[in-house]
Amino acid sequence: MITDLKLAARSLGRWGWLALGACVVVVAAFPHLANPYIVSFALSIGMYAALAGSWNLISGYAGYVSFGHVVFWGIGAYGAAVVMARTTLPWPVALVAGGLAALALALVVARPILRLSGVYFAIATLAIAEGMRVVISMTPLTGAGSGLSLRPVLSLHGSYYLMWGVVLACVATTYSLRFTTFGRSVVAIRENEVAAQSLGIDATRRKVQVLGLSSVFAGLAGAIYVLNVAFIDPGTGFDITITLTTIMVTMFGGIATVLGPVVGALAFQIPSELLWAQFPFVHKAALGALIVLIVLVLPRGILPALARARAWFARRRRGASVPGASVPGGIEGGEGQ
Amino acid sequence: MELTILTAILISGLATGAIYALAAEGLNLIWGVMRVVNLAHGELMMIGVFISYALWSVWGVNPLLAAIPAAAGLFVVGLGIERLFVRRVIGSPELISLLLTFGISIFITNIGVLTLGAEFKTIRFLDEPVSILGTALPLNQLVMAAAAIVLSLAMYVVLQRTRTGTAIRAVAIDRDMAQQVGIDTKKIFGRTFALGAALAGVAGALVTPLVAFNPLIGQTYILTAFAVVVLGGMGNFLGALIAGLLIGVVEAGVAYTVSVQASSGVVFLVIILTLLFRPTGILGARE
Numbered sequence A: 001m002i003t004d005l006k007l008a009a010r011s012l013g014r015w016g017w018l019a020l021g022a023c024v025v026v027v028a029a030f031p032h033l034a035n036p037y038i039v040s041f042a043l044s045i046g047m048y049a050a051l052a053g054s055w056n057l058i059s060g061y062a063g064y065v066s067f068g069h070v071v072f073w074g075i076g077a078y079g080a081a082v083v084m085a086r087t088t089l090p091w092p093v094a095l096v097a098g099g100l101a102a103l104a105l106a107l108v109v110a111r112p113i114l115r116l117s118g119v120y121f122a123i124a125t126l127a128i129a130e131g132m133r134v135v136i137s138m139t140p141l142t143g144a145g146s147g148l149s150l151r152p153v154l155s156l157h158g159s160y161y162l163m164w165g166v167v168l169a170c171v172a173t174t175y176s177l178r179f180t181t182f183g184r185s186v187v188a189i190r191e192n193e194v195a196a197q198s199l200g201i202d203a204t205r206r207k208v209q210v211l212g213l214s215s216v217f218a219g220l221a222g223a224i225y226v227l228n229v230a231f232i233d234p235g236t237g238f239d240i241t242i243t244l245t246t247i248m249v250t251m252f253g254g255i256a257t258v259l260g261p262v263v264g265a266l267a268f269q270i271p272s273e274l275l276w277a278q279f280p281f282v283h284k285a286a287l288g289a290l291i292v293l294i295v296l297v298l299p300r301g302i303l304p305a306l307a308r309a310r311a312w313f314a315r316r317r318r319g320a321s322v323p324g325a326s327v328p329g330g331i332e333g334g335e336g337q
Numbered sequence B: 001m002e003l004t005i006l007t008a009i010l011i012s013g014l015a016t017g018a019i020y021a022l023a024a025e026g027l028n029l030i031w032g033v034m035r036v037v038n039l040a041h042g043e044l045m046m047i048g049v050f051i052s053y054a055l056w057s058v059w060g061v062n063p064l065l066a067a068i069p070a071a072a073g074l075f076v077v078g079l080g081i082e083r084l085f086v087r088r089v090i091g092s093p094e095l096i097s098l099l100l101t102f103g104i105s106i107f108i109t110n111i112g113v114l115t116l117g118a119e120f121k122t123i124r125f126l127d128e129p130v131s132i133l134g135t136a137l138p139l140n141q142l143v144m145a146a147a148a149i150v151l152s153l154a155m156y157v158v159l160q161r162t163r164t165g166t167a168i169r170a171v172a173i174d175r176d177m178a179q180q181v182g183i184d185t186k187k188i189f190g191r192t193f194a195l196g197a198a199l200a201g202v203a204g205a206l207v208t209p210l211v212a213f214n215p216l217i218g219q220t221y222i223l224t225a226f227a228v229v230v231l232g233g234m235g236n237f238l239g240a241l242i243a244g245l246l247i248g249v250v251e252a253g254v255a256y257t258v259s260v261q262a263s264s265g266v267v268f269l270v271i272i273l274t275l276l277f278r279p280t281g282i283l284g285a286r287e
Helices: A002-011 A013-033 A036-059 A070-087 A091-113 A118-136 A156-179 A181-191 A191-197 A203-229 A238-251 A260-276 A280-299 A302-315 B003-034 B041-059 B063-088 B094-116 B139-161 B163-173 B175-180 B185-207 B217-232 B237-257 B266-277 B281-282
Strands: B129-132 B135-138
Touching: A002 A013, A002 A036, A002 A156, A013 A036, A013 A156, A036 A156, A036 A181, A036 A203, A036 A238, A036 A260, A070 A091, A070 A118, A070 A203, A070 A238, A091 A118, A091 B266, A118 A238, A118 B094, A118 B217, A118 B266, A156 A181, A156 A203, A156 A260, A181 A191, A181 A203, A238 A260, A238 A280, A238 A302, A238 B094, A260 A302, A280 B094, B003 B041, B003 B135, B003 B139, B003 B163, B003 B185, B003 B217, B003 B237, B041 B063, B041 B094, B041 B185, B041 B217, B063 B094, B063 B135, B063 B139, B094 B217, B129 B139, B129 B163, B129 B217, B135 B139, B139 B163, B139 B185, B139 B237, B163 B175, B163 B185, B175 B185, B185 B217, B217 B237, B217 B266, B237 B266
Parallel strands: none
Antiparallel strands: B129 B135
């Protein structure tokens, strides 16, 4: 495991580390250069990057399409909110509690639902999210239907840094998948579960692990959200639009790519904020049309499309010597050592 | 529990359940034949609701008669959506068709809200109470439930006895073999989707006197429709009818004994439990 991670770190190369360092500097400096409105918008971009990264693990890499991913975010938010509102513990405990609450839910539901495949998994996750909303809105501990208010504890800047920290952790985890036995097993399961099992991969264990990992990132994002906003109710906590925006962000950036969730969050949220946010229903109708358009025109996302374009130009420069050469990038399944 | 409460649960549950069954049957048909989960099904139903509402408020056409133009209108809409969008994603991974139909659903809902407004509307049609076995129910609930059951059975007969129905069932069982014996599968996909949309339209027309509605009504029915399809078995037409009635009765039971709020969780529990405890029976129909 450790040697795998060392390999991952080395594979990044000098330019890779420089680029990463540059990104970290930009993200870190950003709040000091922008006004609070822009920073809070950047916080929401970070939240969707984290959620998309989380969704990408279970649905992009493991191939189990979750249509109820908001449930992990919502339970993470509720976990943190309950700690803040019902106890006197400090906020870092609430943050950890949020991540653990999401993990606990994932571990409870993982074994049964991961036996399902395809559409049935998607519907089961959708039903879990909607069912959880009903359960939470009847539980006195979580403030039932009217939700929980807590004292705001995290400043805008604080939550911004925490959120992008989660994004960084999620991207790093996703990147390391290619170098670890765990990551390769997960991709093998997506490509062919029976064949993966026949190679000795414990598919059930791996699937439970990847769902657990995915849920922690979503739960932390939810916890940070609630520590900043200081209010959560069942309607927000289990809002299906959050699931769908998450899916669209990942699809738009590039499903099963390392940077797809981040690129998608930027490329999807910024135009949506600039163009449509003033007109809620026009905005939503346009979102619907955009989803249809992306699915039909760009089903694999921006990053794979860019990789294809680059390969095409490279071939042109070489005088089209290798017609029909396979396109690099995109889904990592085919790349070996 | 008193006997009267039991019969009350049974009767009002069956009346709601019959509508659930009809709402789910189009979804079921499209899913079974095309392997596309039509998340826009609730919105097709919403269009049916508003066709019926428009006919009622302009000419006073009663919702039973309005079901005919609603069916015809949605048949055409269904043909259009299939031709323009759905046809392109048949055979793609599930995620693609789920997202496509979801995009269509968001689009239709919000265009509906923009043009028709979000306030609730109602139709008063046959709302005098009648008493059956000591249970008082609005007459419209009984009439609409009966119409829904008759239409469900009629649809079943169409699928079993007509040439197109047989072709649809053949494509559902094995697309490639159906093509081998000379069935134009593309045409069948178009007709299946249109027929499914027409069923949604009829269900929409029939619910207008029963509930207060706005353009968001589709969202309240889509998950129930899922539960019905999952419980009844994908592609199983009579299964959906029975499952719809069953879910209606269970919901009514929970609403009487626990709370109305808890009854809204019933469908999710049904989905999860069915998928967990009968996964082979349901998944078995897939490949």
